[in-house]
Amino acid sequence: MSALSRIQRALFNGGIALSLTATLALAGESAANLIAAGIPANCAPFAAKVSASEGNFGTSNQFGCLGAFQFCPGTFERYYSGSAQSFLNDPRAQVAAWTKYESDEWSKAERNGLTSLVGQQVCHGGRCATIDQSSILFACQFGCGKGGKLANYAASGDCNARNVKDGNLVSVCSYMIKGAGYDASCFTGGTSTACPPTPSGPGDYPTSIGIAANPPSASDASVVVGPMDV
């Protein structure tokens, strides 16, 4: 093997190792792992989306934030009473703490009027999305308080204002767009607003999905509603 090909091979292997390391570091927990730790299946894709930008059950980041959802010290002490190491070793405790945290964030968003953004269109960086419950919760990573980035956006509607960006100049709008389209009803206490079917007229509801797609026969049904009963 020539010196040149040895160097090429070393660089190639190094590249693979580097890519793999980066993937592992940023992968987050899978929906299956999160379900096993206690997340309801319908909300697991949203939890996995959050975890993907945070960490894994056993990891802590450079700022001392812990686990699959990166609970930083202040949040950690509010939602968990044991040591940092016991938290890292306990996926169920992480899921329980995060579920409570997300519910609290949703309540906070409601109190601060931020949920009124649901249904609005947001566009940023060449991408658009309709804001839904999961958008709000995802963006709450920037703070859902009265002085948070989402509140600043709600006040101005400007995705490029400095006060809607974090210390890396990332806009809260990019988080709303990234987080859109997931079922977050486990944390909001309501029905999912992700991709709701859009009736095109009065009484015109899609029959290709849900129970309407597979209605029971009259003999199987416990309640039979005739046309004149409605």
Added chain:
Amino acid sequence: MRILRSAVARSLVSLLIASSAAAAETNFAFKASHRDVTADPDGIWAGDAFAGGKVSIFAYELRSTSGTLLVSQIWNEECSSSVCPTRLVRIEPGGRRSVLVDDMMHQIVPPNDPRFAGRPGTAQQVEFERHPFRLSDGGKKLLNGDFSFEIEGSGR
């Protein structure tokens, strides 16, 4: 008169920051933590900051002959899972204060917190734990981990 006052204030900020930046230590040093309080002993936070009840406040400082720069982080209802309201305040020798940065910053790791004790940390983690705030760019920026904030009135 107003323009003159503004110019003087700007010069004072520049002087304070320049002397801080010129000092050997540009890291802020831990000053104090106030746990479960309903008022801020340093007087940086008031009113709505305490709306949710008891809070914790952590202060870091950088002293120079022309005054003190104080970073104060409050753990209250405004925090998200990773960031909390944080202010950089200039305190002149006469006691006059002005807020230079007011933003959401990475939560600090409380010094000597037994819950984090004994955990192996990377060099980066240890450094952030010791020095979560520092000045850079000739005193024109406040750094907090990977976050960077322009300092008001620093001449930029």
